[in-house]
Every structure is written in structure tokens, then in C-alpha cells.
Amino acid sequence: MGKLVVIEGLDGAGKRTLAKALTDALTARGRKVATGAFPRYDEDVHADLVRDALHGRLGDLTDSVHGMAVLYALDRRGAADRLRQELADHDVVLLDRYVASNAAYGAARLRQGADGAFVEWVRAFEVDRFGVPVPDLQLLLRVPRAVAADRAAHRESAERRERDLYESDDDLQGRCASVYDGLAAAHWLSPWEVVDGTAEVRVEGLLDRHFTHWTP
């Protein structure tokens, strides 16, 4: 059985970049790795609805924190069987965002903390009710808010990609960073490691700490 490893962090923190570096390093060490990212845009209708909502195309649906969280959760529910199969066939399944994104962004929108009612609602909804696989390890890629915002802005111009409603809300990103810190400190759903994403991430250290003792 493979390990489910999740990378979490703010928009523009460098999650996609770290996922690629970790995948390359694990593969070089002979591990079989499957990768994925949530929301599954262009693959799942709920993810596509999320995108529409985040770009203001679904009216007041975006205003509902629980409504948005249900869409993200339905995307994961639809992926759960495939994730279980991938875990059976690989040593590591590495995900860019997962259930904790729902907890962090929703709690931040509601101005709650990691110990608040919304985070527990997400856990009960996604884990107890929908039965999505629980992570074995979550990595919080932590960068100062301004760095994440700069990187997101840089990517926006480089990839001609318009920033969505969450990405362009600086206060929300700030509150979200605090909830993430709380989730990591509480080891919510799994052990967490906080990774400093300010400079180049040293993936070899991460592998030594977390992956070498996992027998394929």
C-alpha cells in the first residue's frame, strides 16, 4: 500500500514546483509515484463549477462558504476510488491540495481558526461521510504572504492566467496562512511538516526524513 502525501499552502507558494521536484527525486530513488492536483479542472464537473464560481460566473453561489466547500468535496469524492487504486499500485501518491485546503480556505473565509467548527465540519463531511482516503503525511509549504502573492502575480503574467476571487483577496490569504499554521501544529488528519518555501526547497532532506523508511 502506498503513502498518500499532500502538499498544502497558499496560492503561489510553490506547491506545483515542489510536487515536481519531489516526484523527480522519488522516481530517481526507484519509487513508483502517482501525482494529482485538486480541484480537478477539466476532469470533474464539480471542479469546473468551482472555477466558474471563483471567476464570478455563478452569481451568489460563491458567497456560500459551505456551498463552495461541498463542490470541492464532491470533486474529491469522485476521485476517491481512483486514489485508492493508485495507492494500491504505487509507493507514493502525491497530491497538490486536498481536504485541508477546504478546511483552511473555508475557516479563513468564516474568520474561524483551525480549532473551529468549520474545520471539524469538513473532516466529518469528507472523511466520515464521503470516505475519502486520509493522508499519511501533509507538507505545509510556508512562504511569507507577500512572496506567495508575488509568485502568483508573476505566474499570472507568465501564463496569461487571471487570478481568481480567492487569489486576489490578500486578507483572506493572510487568514488562511494562520489556519494552515494551526492545522499543521495540531497535526490535523495526519502528521504535518512545515517546509520553508522561501528559497529553493531541499527535497533530499524531506526524502531522508519521511520516505526512506517506507518500504515499497
Ligand SMILES: Nc1ncnc2c1ncn2[C@@H]1O[C@H](COP(=O)(O)OP(=O)(O)O)[C@@H](O)[C@H]1O
Ligand atoms: N522556491 C521557489 N523560488 C522561487 N520561485 C518559485 C519557487 N517555487 C515556485 N516558484 C515560482 O512561483 C510561481 C508559483 O509557483 P507554483 O508552483 O505554480 O505555486 P502553487 O502551485 O503553490 O500555486 C511559479 O512561477 C514558480 O516558478
Ligand SMILES: Cc1cn([C@H]2C[C@H](O)[C@@H](COP(=O)(O)OP(=O)(O)O)O2)c(=O)[nH]c1=O
Ligand atoms: C482543493 C481546494 C481548493 N480550494 C481553494 C484554494 C484556491 O484558492 C482555489 C483554487 O485552487 P488552486 O489549486 O489554487 O487552483 P488554480 O491555482 O489552478 O486556480 O480553491 C478550496 O477552498 N478548497 C479545496 O478543497
